[in-house]
Amino acid sequence: MEKLEYIKDEFEKIQISLTAQQTEQFYKYYELLTEKNKVMNLTAITEFQDVVRKHFIDSLMVKEVLVLKENASLIDVGTGAGFPGIPLKIVYPHLELVLLDSLNKRVQFLNDMINQLKLQKISAVHGRAEDIAKRLDYREQFDYCVSRAVANLASLSEYCLPFVKVGGSFIAYKSEKVEEEIKSAARAIELLGGQISEKKEFMIPGTELYRCILDIRKESSTSGKYPRKAGKPLKEPL
Numbered sequence: 001m002e003k004l005e006y007i008k009d010e011f012e013k014i015q016i017s018l019t020a021q022q023t024e025q026f027y028k029y030y031e032l033l034t035e036k037n038k039v040m041n042l043t044a045i046t047e048f049q050d051v052v053r054k055h056f057i058d059s060l061m062v063k064e065v066l067v068l069k070e071n072a073s074l075i076d077v078g079t080g081a082g083f084p085g086i087p088l089k090i091v092y093p094h095l096e097l098v099l100l101d102s103l104n105k106r107v108q109f110l111n112d113m114i115n116q117l118k119l120q121k122i123s124a125v126h127g128r129a130e131d132i133a134k135r136l137d138y139r140e141q142f143d144y145c146v147s148r149a150v151a152n153l154a155s156l157s158e159y160c161l162p163f164v165k166v167g168g169s170f171i172a173y174k175s176e177k178v179e180e181e182i183k184s185a186a187r188a189i190e191l192l193g194g195q196i197s198e199k200k201e202f203m204i205p206g207t208e209l210y211r212c213i214l215d216i217r218k219e220s221s222t223s224g225k226y227p228r229k230a231g232k233p234l235k236e237p238l
């Protein structure tokens with residue numbers, strides 16, 4: 001099928017060879033996403049080639065800064081329609097993955113997606129990062145935290161770094177004004193026990209979209225006072 005070949009070819013361009021099963025999973029993901037999008041707002045990007053490049057391929061560009069270790073644990077904060085978490089899970093099935101979102105309807109969609117794609121060692125959790133990060137079964141329990149959420153880097157760091165084990169990484173996918181954001185977030189990242197260890201800038205292959213991926217290493221444990229109560233990290237960044 002032409003669309004399956006297209007998916008496979010696009011991944012080859014970023015040096016990822018998909019199996020037939022993985023290619024099918026991505027195609028099914030596209031179908032379920034665009035079908036559900038007709039009745040609830042999941043994505044503004046719905047054209048097949050755009051979904052492949054701007055959602056699927058983009059989600060995997062973390063490979064530019066990180067080699068995901070075998071059986072690593074990963075949480076995707078503010079996952080929305082499942083990006084970047086589900087594409088990462090399809091390509092790296094060994095990952096133990098948690099998808100976190102504050103909207104229950106999206107979590108229901110994600111659970112349906114997990115079942116339809118027959119994914120293992122993955123769960124979708126409903127809640128706000130500020131609340132879930134206080135729970136002992138989530139706090140500093142993950143090798144990696146990823147987020148493509150639209151929030152400034154200081155706020156995003158307060159949401160995400162509390163989930164990461166010391167020695168792990170928070171990977172932030174940013175799309176613009178990154179230098180300014182990095183300067184503004186420097187104090188917050190330090191306070192939360194993090195340090196930017198790598199920054200990779202590029203255009204998403206086949207598009208004119210700029211992307212910057214930051215690897216923020218967790219150097220020391222995050223103080224128990226962070227994250228602050230719901231809403232505060234966004235309204236009053238550290």
